[in-house]
Amino acid sequence: MKVAITSTGNSTDAVLDSRFGRCSWFIIYDTELKSTEFIPNPNIDSIEGAGIASARLIASKGAEKVISGEFGAKVKGVFDSLNIKLIVIKEENKTIKDIIKLFQK
Amino acid sequence: MPRPKLIRKVSNPPNFKGFKPIGGPENTHVVVMNYEEYEAIRLSDYELFGQMRASSQMGISRSTFARIYESARRKVALSFTQGLPIVFEGGKVYFDSEWYQCNDCGSLFNHHDRETLANECSLCCSKNIEQFSDESDDVSERNLKCK
Ligand SMILES: [Zn+2]
Numbered sequence: 596m597k598v599a600i601t602s603t604g605n606s607t608d609a610v611l612d613s614r615f616g617r618c619s620w621f622i623i624y625d626t627e628l629k630s631t632e633f634i635p636n637p638n639i640d641s642i643e644g645a646g647i648a649s650a651r652l653i654a655s656k657g658a659e660k661v662i663s664g665e666f667g668a669k670v671k672g673v674f675d676s677l678n679i680k681l682i683v684i685k686e687e688n689k690t691i692k693d694i695i696k697l698f699q700k
Numbered sequence: 701m702p703r704p705k706l707i708r709k710v711s712n713p714p715n716f717k718g719f720k721p722i723g724g725p726e727n728t729h730v731v732v733m734n735y736e737e738y739e740a741i742r743l744s745d746y747e748l749f750g751q752m753r754a755s756s757q758m759g760i761s762r763s764t765f766a767r768i769y770e771s772a773r774r775k776v777a778l779s780f781t782q783g784l785p786i787v788f789e790g791g792k793v794y795f796d797s798e799w800y801q802c803n804d805c806g807s808l809f810n811h812h813d814r815e816t817l818a819n820e821c822s823l824c825c826s827k828n829i830e831q832f833s834d835e836s837d838d839v840s841e842r843n844l845k846c847k
Pocket residue numbers: 802803804805806807821822823824825826
């Protein structure tokens with residue numbers, strides 16, 4: 596299964612980016628292969644529609660779950676219709692590495 | 701560090717996109733009403749809950765509820781008197797009843813099938829989960845207001 600995680604940087608030492616649509620990087624983590632792919636967010640400077648465009652990008656990567664600090668209602672609706680599950684982590688400064696570890700429990 | 705955004709509950713999101721006035725000229729402007737405002741009117745004027753009950757239902761403080769409700773009424777009034785369509789749009793809202801909290805990893809996650817209950821955490825697979833409620837956030841907001 597693939598999982599998308601919003602990240603502040605392009606390494607697993609970076610911390611979770613709490614903004615979904617305007618995060619710096621998307622990390623696609625494959626739970627079977629234990630592989631990570633880093634994608635710079637092309638929508639970071641969009642005036643509007645960043646959330647929806649980011650949701651489409653994540654869907655195109657085949658992610659079944661997405662992890663971020665918060666999601667707007669519009670974006671949530673898009674993910675619902677794509678049957679992609681949302682996970683919200685409110686804890687600040689959590690690293691990507693730590694989040695990935697939770698999947699391996 | 702900014703405080704995490706409050707999660708406001710909307711138990712019954714509208715299943716339609718908005719309203720249009722009958723007749724009159726074509727309008728180029730619309731009134732955008734977010735789900736929180738819709739919910740504030742629904743709870744107050746349709747369910748006839750008092751502000752106390754309505755605000756706790758939405759998981760927000762009374763003063764926040766009052767502000768949202770006032771904004772909602774003004775939008776309805778604007779739409780009525782100017783004959784402007786109302787379009788519903790999301791604020792920072794998570795729909796109720798499908799969100800869970802994991803007691804092990806602390807994450808919140810949603811569950812798509814409203815007919816069944818989630819049985820494990822979407823992130824760490826722990827079974828130690830419960831339906832999400834955000835009373836603690838409400839308290840912290842009230843505390844901030846008192847300072
Ligand atoms: Zn968990």
